[in-house]
Amino acid sequence: DNINLRIGSGHPPSVVYAGLMIDFFQAELKSRVEARTDHTINFVEGYSGSIVKVTEVLDGVQDGILDIGGMCFCFESSNLPLHAFQAMLPFGPMNPEVSLQVAQEVYEEVPYMNDVFEDKFNQVLLARIADGGYNLGTSFDWNNLSDLQGQKIAGAGLNLNWLDYAGVLPVQSSLADAYSEMMTNVYEGWIMFPSAWVNLKLHEPGPFYTLTGFGSITWHGLTMNKDSFEALPEDVKPILLEVAAEFEEETGRKNRAEYDRLVEELRGMITVKEIDPQARLDWASALAPWPQSQAEALDAQGLPGSQVLNLALERAEAHGYAWPVRYDIK
Amino acid sequence: MFDYTTATLVITLLISLVLLGFHVAVALAVTSAVGLYLATGSLRITQAVLASTSAEALRSFTFAVIPLFMLMGEFMGRSGVITDIYIGINKGLRRVPARLAIATVLGNTVFSFVTGVSIASAAAFSRIAYPEMRAHGYDRGFALGAIAGSSCLGMLIPPSVLMIVWGILTEQSIGRLFLAGVAPGVLLATLFVIYIMAAALLRPALVGEGKSEGSQSQPAPDDPLSAVEDTATKPLPPMQLLGAAVGLFGIVASILGGIWMGLFTPTEGAGAGAALALGLAILRGMRWHGFVAAIFSVGRIAAPIMILLLAAALYSRTLAMTGVTTAIRETIVESGLSPYMVLAAIVLVWFLLGMIIDSISIMLLTVPIVEPVAMAFGFDQLSFAIVGIIAIEAGLLTPPFGLLVYTVKAAINDPDVGIQHIFLASVPYWLVMLIVVLLLIGFPQIANFFPNLLM
Amino acid sequence: MLLIRLSDGLTRSLMVLGAIWAFALCFLILADIIFRALGTPLSGTKELVANSVVIIVFMQIGFAVRSGSMLRATFLVDMLPPRLQRLLFILCLVAGAGIFFFLLHAAITPALRSFANGEFDGEGALRVPVWPARFAILFGAGLAGVNYLILLLAELLGLRLGNLTLWGGFDV
Ligand code: NA
Numbered sequence: 001d002n003i004n005l006r007i008g009s010g011h012p013p014s015v016v017y018a019g020l021m022i023d024f025f026q027a028e029l030k031s032r033v034e035a036r037t038d039h040t041i042n043f044v045e046g047y048s049g050s051i052v053k054v055t056e057v058l059d060g061v062q063d064g065i066l067d068i069g070g071m072c073f074c075f076e077s078s079n080l081p082l083h084a085f086q087a088m089l090p091f092g093p094m095n096p097e098v099s100l101q102v103a104q105e106v107y108e109e110v111p112y113m114n115d116v117f118e119d120k121f122n123q124v125l126l127a128r129i130a131d132g133g134y135n136l137g138t139s140f141d142w143n144n145l146s147d148l149q150g151q152k153i154a155g156a157g158l159n160l161n162w163l164d165y166a167g168v169l170p171v172q173s174s175l176a177d178a179y180s181e182m183m184t185n186v187y188e189g190w191i192m193f194p195s196a197w198v199n200l201k202l203h204e205p206g207p208f209y210t211l212t213g214f215g216s217i218t219w220h221g222l223t224m225n226k227d228s229f230e231a232l233p234e235d236v237k238p239i240l241l242e243v244a245a246e247f248e249e250e251t252g253r254k255n256r257a258e259y260d261r262l263v264e265e266l267r268g269m270i271t272v273k274e275i276d277p278q279a280r281l282d283w284a285s286a287l288a289p290w291p292q293s294q295a296e297a298l299d300a301q302g303l304p305g306s307q308v309l310n311l312a313l314e315r316a317e318a319h320g321y322a323w324p325v326r327y328d329i330k
Numbered sequence: 331m332f333d334y335t336t337a338t339l340v341i342t343l344l345i346s347l348v349l350l351g352f353h354v355a356v357a358l359a360v361t362s363a364v365g366l367y368l369a370t371g372s373l374r375i376t377q378a379v380l381a382s383t384s385a386e387a388l389r390s391f392t393f394a395v396i397p398l399f400m401l402m403g404e405f406m407g408r409s410g411v412i413t414d415i416y417i418g419i420n421k422g423l424r425r426v427p428a429r430l431a432i433a434t435v436l437g438n439t440v441f442s443f444v445t446g447v448s449i450a451s452a453a454a455f456s457r458i459a460y461p462e463m464r465a466h467g468y469d470r471g472f473a474l475g476a477i478a479g480s481s482c483l484g485m486l487i488p489p490s491v492l493m494i495v496w497g498i499l500t501e502q503s504i505g506r507l508f509l510a511g512v513a514p515g516v517l518l519a520t521l522f523v524i525y526i527m528a529a530a531l532l533r534p535a536l537v538g539e540g541k542s543e544g545s546q547s548q549p550a551p552d553d554p555l556s557a558v559e560d561t562a563t564k565p566l567p568p569m570q571l572l573g574a575a576v577g578l579f580g581i582v583a584s585i586l587g588g589i590w591m592g593l594f595t596p597t598e599g600a601g602a603g604a605a606l607a608l609g610l611a612i613l614r615g616m617r618w619h620g621f622v623a624a625i626f627s628v629g630r631i632a633a634p635i636m637i638l639l640l641a642a643a644l645y646s647r648t649l650a651m652t653g654v655t656t657a658i659r660e661t662i663v664e665s666g667l668s669p670y671m672v673l674a675a676i677v678l679v680w681f682l683l684g685m686i687i688d689s690i691s692i693m694l695l696t697v698p699i700v701e702p703v704a705m706a707f708g709f710d711q712l713s714f715a716i717v718g719i720i721a722i723e724a725g726l727l728t729p730p731f732g733l734l735v736y737t738v739k740a741a742i743n744d745p746d747v748g749i750q751h752i753f754l755a756s757v758p759y760w761l762v763m764l765i766v767v768l769l770l771i772g773f774p775q776i777a778n779f780f781p782n783l784l785m
Numbered sequence: 786m787l788l789i790r791l792s793d794g795l796t797r798s799l800m801v802l803g804a805i806w807a808f809a810l811c812f813l814i815l816a817d818i819i820f821r822a823l824g825t826p827l828s829g830t831k832e833l834v835a836n837s838v839v840i841i842v843f844m845q846i847g848f849a850v851r852s853g854s855m856l857r858a859t860f861l862v863d864m865l866p867p868r869l870q871r872l873l874f875i876l877c878l879v880a881g882a883g884i885f886f887f888l889l890h891a892a893i894t895p896a897l898r899s900f901a902n903g904e905f906d907g908e909g910a911l912r913v914p915v916w917p918a919r920f921a922i923l924f925g926a927g928l929a930g931v932n933y934l935i936l937l938l939a940e941l942l943g944l945r946l947g948n949l950t951l952w953g954g955f956d957v
């Protein structure tokens with residue numbers, strides 16, 4: 001039998017995880033199903049938002065518009081606020097593989113993290129996806145936190161808070177406008193991973209890339225409509241879950257390798273430097289009260305906010321990570 | 331493998347409905363609903379796509395600039411600045427053959443810097459320039475061709491709704507796209523002027539010269555146009571012209587300057603521009619009635635365009651969900667065609683589509699498919715965008731669905747002129763646009779010059 | 786007839802309200818620019834504007850239908866015999882009514898879901914609720930459908946509908 005699956009994402013294939021959805025997930029699933037069962041798989045692709053925009057993937061998979069969708073939880077702050085937990089703990093592990101392990105362990109221990117997809121959004125969480133680590137690129141050189149006071153720096157969503165607490169003026173923006181807005185000084189910097197600094201040519205208006213180490217955040221996910229999943233032949237289901245689990249690991253590996261490669265590439269073009277340890281400490285100290293306020297807000301919604309944030313802090317430590325400031329969450 | 335039956339149906343049904351005179355937005359939506367149902371086999375999913383697209387397709391800050399730039403153009407038009415500048419150019423060109431047509435092109439070039447939609451230019455100049463060209467014995471078709479043809483500049487010179495949509499679809503900087511259009515826009519205006527002068531020299535009758543004395547000096551007594559005065563002889567106080575020029579260029583300069591100094595983003599420039607143009611219009615005597623008429627008129631013109639955008643987004647999602655989009659892309663990439671043949675095929679498709687649907691819908695339907703193909707073949711991204719915008723814009727002049735031609739026809743209110751006359755007269759402008767397309771393909775530097783210089 | 790007049794009144798008012806709203810957006814954007822330049826950026830402007838776009842379009846959709854501003858190509862139809870032209874136009878109106886009532890029906894569940902989940906746009910101080918835009922779709926689609934029905938009724942019964950002018954005779 002031929003199985004038709006609509007798969008897609010709001011992101012273009014040039015984004016690591018979306019590219020891997022095509023080159024790894026789709027390719028492996030197709031060949032393994034054909035090798036091991038009597039079925040064949042045909043994918044109808046909808047990347048770059050051609051079927052759903054980045055903000056409507058969760059709803060789209062829930063309604064069956066897509067059978068399988070890749071999404072960022074960062075666009076689901078009303079539906080999945082807790083799933084951005086690592087963004088509430090800035091200056092965490094920069095290694096995407098460690099970030100992924102922390103997330104895997106938190107999801108393991110807190111059933112809500114997985115179950116909410118089935119219970120509330122009619123879908124199955126197939127894989128979690130870690131991003132490359134966040135740093136700060138700027139148009140000017142800086143050393144201390146005081147050099148950043150009052151400067152306008154762009155971010156999106158939750159990470160605007162990282163700026164706000166440090167006394168930086170946060171400006172909400174989006175990747176598509178980043179180049180021209182940096183160029184025309186609408187703002188002087190962006191919280192951004194190296195891939196965007198290279199691929200979107202942000203190194204032209206922003207020749208200073210400081211490895212601040214805000215952390216790698218596991219807040220993308222690959223999900224499948226529950227009805228579509230259940231409709232799959234019994235011998236295909238385990239293969240799909242197996243490929244999804246490998247895809248999850250693969251995104252961690254690829255994002256880590258890409259991060260290293262791109263930082264090297266940036267070193268060849270512009271000034272790339274480590275953040276001054278004191279500046280990092282000052283920034284983390286300024287942010288110290290924020291995770292607590294986030295935990296309280298989540299708890300107030302009836303979500304296990306404090307539990308998840310505390311777990312994430314502990315698990316990172318268990319993997320040998322030393323927080324610059326140990327956030328204290330009650 | 332993908333379902334050829336569904337794909338063929340989704341494309342032929344749309345074309346049939348549009349040809350049969352259905353509202354284009356309705357044709358797009360109905361076809362989408364049918365296609366979605368055939369592709370998914372589920373009424374529930376069909377409904378979900380309709381609802382989700384309605385909520386999300388337009389929910390973007392960027393789309394707000396469409397009505398805002400229209401508002402700016404509307405206030406500008408009502409401030410009388412454009413008329414004054416047209417008269418000024420007209421006076422300045424006194425000894426030049428075909429000066430009224432040339433003034434139309436130059437006036438349009440200036441107006442293009444403050445309006446983001448060609449329709450606004452076409453409507454404005456139909457009212458300002460047509461009666462006067464007729465009074466001077468210009469050939470009807472020639473006069474209207476100049477108006478319709480040169481209003482295409484509105485989309486090429488920033489601000490431009492087409493560039494905004496292109497930038498959204500391809501996730502590239504709208505500011506850079508805006509700058510990329512300036513040099514090709516000026517080039518196009520220059521070629522238009524050269525064509526007009528050449529035509530006037532070769533066939534003076536087109537511009538009402540060289541006919542027997544009587545035919546021009548004694549128009550039929552029942553011709554209402556004979557009453558139109560020659561604005562070149564109309565008194566225009568230097569201070570009034572100066573005021574108009576300072577007002578218009580002041581607004582253009584403050585928008586560009588504001589963007590350049592980082593006061594606001596290119597997209598926010600629309601909001602600032604509309605507010606500034608309002609101030610100028612009030613200073614120059616626009617009163618309550620004109621103000622209310624301006625904001626209502628934007629609502630009336632913008633809403634159908636936005637609905638069309640929405641319906642086209644729905645149709646483009648339908649194409650993706652039926653797998654047509656992927657199939658076309660793969661066919662092109664694997665066809666073994668040379669890059670220039672692929673480009674020629676793309677441009678041809680744009681011209682052909684331009685004959686039946688409007689430019690924004692064409693963009694939504696084709697750009698997500700052809701842009702990655704063109705990039706895969708190594709074309710320069712900015713010049714490809716400008717080539718696309720000119721090629722699609724040329725479609726506004728081609729029958730049967732030439733939006734600009736219909737606008738001109740509606741605005742002149744002259745029953746003696748048929749749609750076909752305007753289409754015919756637009757052909758030379760259409761060809762000039764093709765020449766600029768070829769120049770851009772040969773010399774991508776033309777589009778890249780200003781973006782590289784300024785950003 | 787009373788119903789038609791009632792619907793026309795509603796259609797006209799929503800058009801006017803939408804036009805004023807769109808006009809107000811330029812001052813919101815201007816305020817955002819000024820406050821950012823002064824070092825106190827307003828939050829939520831972009832989200833507010835984005836959601837306004839959807840609401841304004843669906844407020845004005847009824848007027849676009851009723852005033853005959855929906856774009857169509859008539860070059861081929863013009864060559865057909867008048868009876869066939871009329872038949873095609875009636876089919877177009879039926880399709881218009883059908884598709885908008887279908888959208889109305891389709892939009893109910895997502896609107897209720899969005900309201901129940903308290904869906905919002907943006908982060909931080911100003912969270913812009915999304916459900917008003919969802920309900921605007923419901924309302925706008927319904928009104929567009931009703932206006933198609935009015936045009937259809939007029940066409941079938943040969944009624945002469947008055948022109949839909951705006952306030953104080955502003956026929957723009
Ligand atoms: Na323009």
Ligand code: NA
Pocket residue numbers: 683684685686687724725726727728729730731732733
């Ligand atoms: Na056309």
